[in-house]
Amino acid sequence: MNGQNEIESAIIASLLKKPELLEKLRVKPFMFQDEQFKGFVEYVLNQGKVDLNEIYLESIKNKEFLNNDVIAKLYKTDFIGYGFFERYQQDLLQNYQILQANKLADEFKQSSTPETFNHMVDKLKELTNVTAKKEDGTQRYAEQLVEDLYSDAPAQRVKTKYKLMDHKIGGFEPSQLVVVAARPSVGKTGFALNMLWNIAQQGHETSFFSIETTGKNVLQRLLATITGIELNRIKNVQDLTPDELTQLTNAIDQILKLGININDDSTTTPQDIRAQAMKNADKTQVIFIDYLQLMSTDTNIDRRVAVEKISRDLKIIANETGAIIVVLSQLNRGVESRQDKRPMLSDMKESGGIEADASMAMMLYREDYYEQEDDDSGKSTVECNIAKNKDGETGVIEFEFYKKTQRFFT
Structure with a gap:
């Protein structure tokens, strides 16, 4: 040699x-x-x-x-x-x-x-x-399709456990890149964590890459979602009752048993996502990233070009590994200048290729976000507009969002 x-x-x-x-x-x-x-x-x-x-x-x-x-x-x-x-x-x-x-x-x-x-x-x-040769794609795809046609097993989909959403999208499929976009503080992190918890309980491999906030903060939000204890009270540990402490301890034990991976590296790159996507190939990997515009690249290029490249890399990773990647995205301020502030695909900050790369794009809108008035119960209505869905229906689904506990219900 x-x-x-x-x-x-x-x-x-x-x-x-x-x-x-x-x-x-x-x-x-x-x-x-x-x-x-x-x-x-x-x-x-x-x-x-x-x-x-x-x-x-x-x-x-x-x-x-x-x-x-x-x-x-x-x-x-x-x-x-x-x-x-x-x-x-x-x-x-x-x-x-x-x-x-x-x-x-x-x-x-x-x-x-x-x-x-x-x-x-x-x-x-x-x-x-790892191979340096490409298989005969048509032969491989034909074999997979024939196997699916004659198999009694249900289609490989990951349910969100929100009935209205699963009815509309049928669940997530391997190799999808899903974008969840909203203005800051509308609730996209809480929305993602609710989906993650529902998915993890079904036995799927789940990860949450938090670039914006600490892993501890993510864990506290997830605990609020699981237990229904208000987030502020979880943060102020001294105000918790013995029964609530037991609930939180049990919830932490559940999170550990399910193997939910929380990562808060502020320099997360697509290569880190690839490394996670390649683990435990026998399980479906569902990876959440919070959020796209904060991800790092290995090259010093214009930020818009960098975000486009990251988006394209994530789509390639999803295709090559079969992982489902759910990436959160900021919306630009242009939405604020319109009378109807419901977001559109074009509102994605530094959007470029994000809209094109995504298999599915969900846009979150909360009307009371602009009213600056909080309901005493902390309850809001969040519209989830499935604005793009390559393999299924589009349309709006309404959720009840309880900000204090970070919980979403349909």
């Missing part, structure tokens, strides 16, 4: 000399060990083409990009041929698998416990599923 640098150099050189080979590129950027080669592959994949002029300009602008002298040297090398291009990609994949397997083995040696052993086995299984 050729050396790693030779393999990576040959693949990059082939792309430079034969730009049409980008369509035959099967390896992923993370498989490259050389950081500049990795960055080059990420760049051409994002661009969707290999354009020598644009690559040259990027090399001048970006000091961390592949050096122009290296580009020129690679371009002048002899083309290895189409057959060898495929073989070198397979070699790169095998090298990546061996390198990662050795790392996992080293980690296990440093801490040999049943937990680290199981972690190593799970990761090794994931490694065996």
